Amino acid sequence: MTLDRRALLSASLALPFASAAAKEAWTRPAGLTPDASVALWPGGHIKPPPGLVEQVVQRSDDPDASDRMLQGITRPRLDIFRPAKPNGAAVILAPGGGYRYVVVDKEGYELARWLKDRGITVYVLFYRLPGDGWIDGADVPLSDAQRAMRLVRSRAGADGIDPARVAFGGFSAGGQVATSLLTRFDAKVYAPVDSADALSARPDVSAGFYSVVSMDPAIAHAVSREKLIGINPDAAREKLYSPERNVRTDMPPLFLLHAENDSVVNIENSLRLHEAARTAGVPCEAHYFAEGEHGFGILKAAGLPVAIWPELFRNWLAARKIV
Template sequence: MEIDRRALFAGALAASVIRTIPAGAATPPPRPFHETGEVIDLWPGTPPGAPSPLPVEIATERSANSAQPDRVIAGIARPRITAFRPKYPNGAALLVIPGGGYREESFDKGGIQVAQWLTEHGYTAFVLTYRLPGEGWQDRSNTPLADAQRAMRLIRAKAAAYGIAPERVAVMGSSAGGHLCADLASRFAFPAYAPVDAADRLSARPFCAAPLYPVVSMDRAIAHAGSREKLLGPNPTPALEAAHSVDRNVTPESPPHFIVHAEDDATVPVENSLRLRAALRKAGVSVDLHLFAEGGHGFNLWNIAGKPVAAWPGLWLDWASRVGLG
């Protein structure tokens, strides 16, 4: 499926916006999690490049509050998307990609909570549960991208069933999920897997992308060490580092970006987002970068009340409307 570039950029800013925000705005109230959603397997049968034996999925609960679960999952042999429908759909959708250092995935905090917030604003949301690169899959470094590409294509293939416009499918991801989000936005046309059905004739290019406090570079100087090792292995070559450093793969075909980072992030240095912004600007791609004085790492919508990062959800909603998604 070809996406009309003029429609994509309608309403987008010609130049990037970069803001450092010193004070918080009103934060969304806490929302309970719900075990809802329609599960769609990404692959017919066993996913490509499967190890033997297959990983065994394990969920670990990190929260002591049963009303606010915080599960992380690993051992993923059944990659899938979980769909959440809004009461009043606006015709747009997002693929939501949780983080977890490519070691595990923050299913509730980085996935379900974000998806439910999006549905409250009319977006259909699909939470991606993707294969982890350090669990024996062939072509480990491209395995997460293969799942993200396949997810985008399946969402578009099922657009009519979900009442969404196939061209208005965006992506949002956090931390290592932010790396996968931005990687998809740059390498959407990379052949990460062999086509398996008619859905694979559709484009995997997102309408727009929102990497939140993302891992971007595999440069040892600023990379998140855990994500780098899990994605690339223990001794990557310079060529492998370059192939998976998002800032080195941006092209003029990359979609508009909305980037959020806290300057006090002690896990993923803010330089990652600065490099991504610079690469997007050089390629002539519209980008809004929002830097916050406080917020740390892994905030999503979780415990942001009273912090500068509490402004990001409203900023994203405004931006999404401006670029023509919402």
């Protein structure tokens, strides 16, 4: 499929953030409420570390622009956004937060609503954090990502989706979750708990938005690296948790998005993964923009060329026959 960039630019004028009035409507928190929430794991299967308390922290003082983060996650789950007329496509989103917390609105609910309005069923994943004291802490985000893929496929009939059209995307540290799943979708990181675990955890397509990827200290996001693999990991551990060093020919097609002026997560994370995917012969579409900084999501992209990114992502999903 050939994307007409002029058509895309025209289409972007119709995005919710195109005018001040539309932007106000977009930021209204009442529109960012999931339709349902389901636990990833059966009751009693996971036991939170002693003293871990889940809490929501509101980082915005603007009543029309909610910016919440979830800390100390004890109940990993999927918040579901169901369109009025599902088109069969599903997208699982892993928000960022430097492996210290998981962002709720900016990298979860906002894109979920945007995709929901276009017929896509969306699942926002609140995954466990590796620095919170869980056993096998470095693998708990991947365990939750694998389980999310399997659980979503097991719910295909109930949610009106096609189990062969499931995308997994992540932002920032959530992009590290997504790209780890990209290369380790069949790693044995947890024991099966029910019939859902007989299903594949391989996404049909994968996406990384300004992603943390590499654990190479030269380019890694320092906080994410420390939370995931510790301060002084050995070479084997550093490699295992660096998706760009573990690419495989059977991994799913990939979509990458990054701003060149990102001062938080070096764009080299995306560039290295892009090159590794190309070398492996795996389809990879990448969009790099001069401006946008880090964590632009939808709202902070307003007025910049990068604001077109949701349409680019949706058109790529269409080109891959997900939507």
